[in-house]
Amino acid sequence: MSATIIDGKAHAARLRERIAVQAAAFAGAAGRAAGLAVVLVGEDPASAVYVRSKGKATIAAGMESFEHRLPADTDQAALIALVDRLNADPAVDGILVQLPLPAHLDADAILTRIDSDKDVDGFHPVNVGRLMLGLPGLVPCTPYGCLLLLQDVLGDLTGLDAVVVGRSNIVGKPMAALLTAASATVTIAHSRTRDLAAVVRRADIVVAAVGRAQMIPGDWIKPGATVIDVGINRTDAGLVGDVDFASAVEVAGAITPVPGGVGPMTIACLLRNTVVAAARREGVPLDMSAL
């Protein structure tokens, strides 16, 4: 039996339509479009591609896009000065500083400098704290997109066994927090986990976010489990996930492809966070059930 393929691209397109409705409602009430500023330091080609598709999606959703491209040798003070300017700019509701930054820059200091109410990545310590406490805030885009896909496939997640493979600040840790808040039973596994195969095998939900090409084979997957593959690995064979799709699709109940799974949801959730941030800043009510 072959798994249902979770169409992240189609799901993201529907979400972007609903966001566009809310973005128009915001613009009508506030007298201006919601604005997203993206900062790219250096010219990593993959980052440039992502920034471009994000800019297009922002405009298509009826929001304003501000792009700031800085040379690779930009120093900390100059980047801090730009963040301060964007923090103070009333037309900017969301700020995203593309990661990874060149090694000579202190990424933590930059992310902490962003106004937490404009932190559409949800990486600021204040938003991380809000997520852990269950307070309203801005939630990291990739894990939020994964949660939406899981709820679409499974409905209520209460009591389900979820294993998150990977403990990064941008995916693994916030993913575990969201699944916990959704009343799943959550295990965070990582490179030091003993008998990872056995840990993954007991999961109803597997979220793979380790960044190692095809490291989770189908025979680790419990029959019928839902598999969310966050990995985007460029190999000679093209773009592949952290899950070995060919073998996993034969065992899973549902699985995201790479590309066309989680990636498009990340961008849609960035737009979602931008309109949510804009509405909170201006005190405009939104239909959050649409988002």
Ligand SMILES: Nc1nc(=O)c2c([nH]1)NC[C@@H]1CN(c3ccc(C(=O)N[C@@H](CCC(=O)O)C(=O)O)cc3)C=[N+]21
């Ligand atoms: N501050 C920050 N926030 C981010 O959210 C962030 C970041 N930095 N740095 C880079 C990563 C990567 N990322 C992706 C988003 C969408 C796709 C995406 O839409 N991928 C498509 C196409 C992939 C392709 O063809 O290259 C897919 O999976 O179907 C990929 C990658 C966001 N990131």
